[in-house]
Amino acid sequence: xxxxxxxxxxxxxxxxxxxxxxxxxxxxxxxxxxxxxxxxxxxxxxxxxxxxxxxxxxxxxxxxxx
Numbered sequence: 001x002x003x004x005x006x007x008x009x010x011x012x013x014x015x016x017x018x019x020x021x022x023x024x025x026x027x028x029x030x031x032x033x034x035x036x037x038x039x040x041x042x043x044x045x046x047x048x049x050x051x052x053x054x055x056x057x058x059x060x061x062x063x064x065x066x
Contacts, residue, residue, distance in 0.1 A: 016061065029042055030042050039058060041053065
């Protein structure tokens with residue numbers, strides 16, 4: 001049986017596969033908008049504050065288990 005690949009969508013919690021700007025691989029973010037070839041991801045601090053918003057191609061992200 002082939003595993004089903006989840007298409008990333010708004011509100012998914014994701015991890016960066018590789019560094020983007022100042023954010024290292026493994027940084028946690030939340031998808032806030034999904035476009036045809038990119039996703040807008042919000043990086044949130046420990047107190048819930050928005051630290052950054054970044055645009056990432058879907059292959060640059062992996063769905064988080066949390």
